[in-house]
Amino acid sequence: MTPEVVAPAAWRHRVSAAREEGYDFFEWLAAVDEIGRDDVFRVVLVLRRLDEPDQTCVLSTDLPRDAPRLETLRDLYAGAAWHEREAAEMFGIEFVGGDPRRLLLAELEGTPMRKDEVLAARSSGPWPGAKEPGESEASPSRRRMVPPGVPDPAVWGDREGGSPATPVEVAESAVGGRVRRRRP
CATH class of the missing domain: 3.30.460.80 (NADH:ubiquinone oxidoreductase Nqo5 subunit)
Structure with a gap:
């Protein structure tokens, strides 16, 4: 409908x-x-x-x-x-006029369902749950993949040139399944 x-x-x-x-x-x-x-x-x-x-x-x-x-x-x-x-x-x-109290995530700051929200916990630690592709002992040659919600470092964080990314650029780059880049 x-x-x-x-x-x-x-x-x-x-x-x-x-x-x-x-x-x-x-x-x-x-x-x-x-x-x-x-x-x-x-x-x-x-x-x-x-x-x-x-x-x-x-x-x-x-x-x-x-x-x-x-x-x-x-x-x-x-x-x-x-x-x-x-x-x-x-x-x-x-x-x-509604109830302003937090409901589910009292200790979490931010708004996790906004597509432009950077989920720093995902980029700083290992992805919880099942192993990522390439992390199992059976296939050591596979590359590590980035989980959903982690923006591309070229878009988010310290950028050369000093121009900040727009929220749309960050949201579009936060797609899971791309290959994790190694930092120099």
């Missing part, structure tokens, strides 16, 4: 109207970082009717990256509070 696109200023009003239309079951709310396509965060909301469960209302809005703010829905739908806190913590979206 294609979501109905709502302006951020009309978000709360449109969600309230959907509730009056009978969409009284909050299913989920999530955010998506659209960097590389558009300079926005997209917030998507799915509501259902309890009397007709196959009827869904899907709404979306685009928030600017420099000031992602949206009115809270937690007083309209109690279940929205958890989803808003998660989106706030992971993407840095401010839900005006």
